[in-house]
Amino acid sequence: MRINRGDKFWVVVDARPASELADILFETTLEGLERQFKGGLTCDDNPTIFMDAAEAEGQARARLVIAKAVRAMRQAPDIWPLKNARFIQIQDGNGETLFEAEL
DSSP states (O other), rough: OOOOTTEEEEEEOOTTTTTOOOHHHEEEEEHHHHHHTTOOGGGGGGEEESSOOOHHHHHHHHHHHHHHHHHHHHHHHOOGGGGGGOOEEOTTTOOOOEEEEOO
């Protein structure tokens, strides 16, 4: 796939605890992406480029869930027991497993 100077694409970056969708998902061009890097975006933000808006939005929403999970764990009254955690699981409202992994 070839991307030229004026072609538009979507960029998703990692979410922070207080991020909203518009903070981590944006449409841009190569010139716009260059300005983002000059303005402080770094590769540590894990920018990912998408040509499909729906795919980009799905990735952004997943990154928001991760940030919310991290925030929830950090705000737990007693996080000390997490030192022994070996497995994590995320379920939807119906109890369906959406993600699970050994730590």
